[in-house]
Amino acid sequence: MAAVAQNVVNSDDQFTKNCNSPTQNSETDTNKSSDSKSEFQKNINELADILSKLNPWAKEFIPSSFRLKNDQSVQNNFSKRRNTFNQGRRRMNGRSFRAQREESIRRTVYVSDIDQHVTEERLAALFSSCGQVVDCRICGDPHSVLRFAFVEFADEHGARAALSLGGTMLGYYPVRVLPSKTAILPVNPTFLPRSEDEREMCARTVYCTNIDKKVSQLDVKNFFESACGEVSRLRLLGDNVHSTRIAFVEFDIAESAIMALNCSGMILGTQPIRVSPSKTPVRPRLPRPASN
CATH class of the missing domain: 4.10.860 (DNA Excision Repair, Uvrb; Chain A)
Known part of the structure; x- marks a missing residue:
């Protein structure tokens, strides 16, 4: 140019x-x-x-004060749109979660007065006549007839049909069946057994809760070995949020795990522990990769 x-x-x-020029002719x-x-x-x-062909909005043609103000305006508008989108997505996710939870509650029944000798498999078999059972959880002290359970069906028809089984004798006691007010908390599928060997490991494993935080892993192992038998693997877990800890205890034989269920209510440290069958195996920890 x-x-x-x-x-x-x-x-x-x-x-x-x-x-x-005067010297040139006309x-x-x-x-x-x-x-x-x-x-x-x-x-x-x-x-x-x-x-x-020049761009009148190129940097060299626009005063810096105007350009700064315009850039901030564009950035603020973008931030507002992004925040509005994220808030809308969170609201949608929240509504979707609540809708799924409410739908799951409608497919679930609450069962109480369960005989201490009744297993989850036996309870699920009783209700399978009403529809497809997708989950069954027995809770409470295994020594007490006040044990209760949640049974979730594949659809609401199964849950409504299950209400008619109230009063059915299961073991030594008639069970009570009511509509559930809560959904069953799903187990992380990555923790569930992946093979026949891991299912056999679950039969030898118990899930222990309400463990005193001052109790060490060695204390837990010694407690169960003295009462039930040899412990082959133990995983003691806890965090800074909860006041107690949990443990997965795997025994050498399944009979020891059955005996461990009788330890519910016994004092370990300063707390009465709760013991129930484990739905997940205690997998060996993978070695950490060597740092470079």
């Missing part, structure tokens, strides 16, 4: 000189004047064409 402008200036100067002056004007107009047109 600078070269074109310089050509325009040079052509203008040459045109002026030719027009003012015909020559006229021709040269015409040529100079034509060249000058051509350069002007080229300059106008170049300028027309």
Whole structure:
């Protein structure tokens, strides 16, 4: 663009000189004047064409104060739209979760007065006549007839049909069946048994809760070995949020795990522990990769 402008200036100067020179005859002056004007107009047109192609919103044409204000405005508008989108997505996720939970509750029944010798498999078999059972959880002290359970069906029809089984004798006691007010908390599927060997490991494993935080892993192992038998693997877990800890205890034989269920209510440290069959095996910890 600078070269074109310089050509325009040079052509203008040459045109002026030719027009003012007294030594040239009129015909020559006229021709040269015409040529100079034509060249000058051509350069002007080229300059106008170049300028027309420039972007008037390029940085070098916009004052920095205006550009800063405009950039902030664009950024603020983008942030508002992003926040609005995220809030809407969270609301949708919350509504979706509540809807799924309510639908799961409608498919679940609450069963109480369960005989301490009744297993989850036996309870699920009783209700399988009403529909497909997708989950069954027995809770409570295994020594007490006040044990209760939640049974979830594949659809609401199964749950409504299950209400008719109230009063059915199961073991030594008639069970009570009512609509559930809560859904069954799902087990993380990655923790469930993946093979026949892991299912056999579950039969030898118990889940222990309400463990005193001052109790060590060695204390837990010694407690169960003295009362039930040899412990092959133990995982003691806890965090800073909960006041107690939990443990998965795997025994050498399944009979020891059955005996461990009788330890519910016994004091370990300062707390009465709760013991129930484990739905997940205690997998060996993978070695950590060596740091470079």
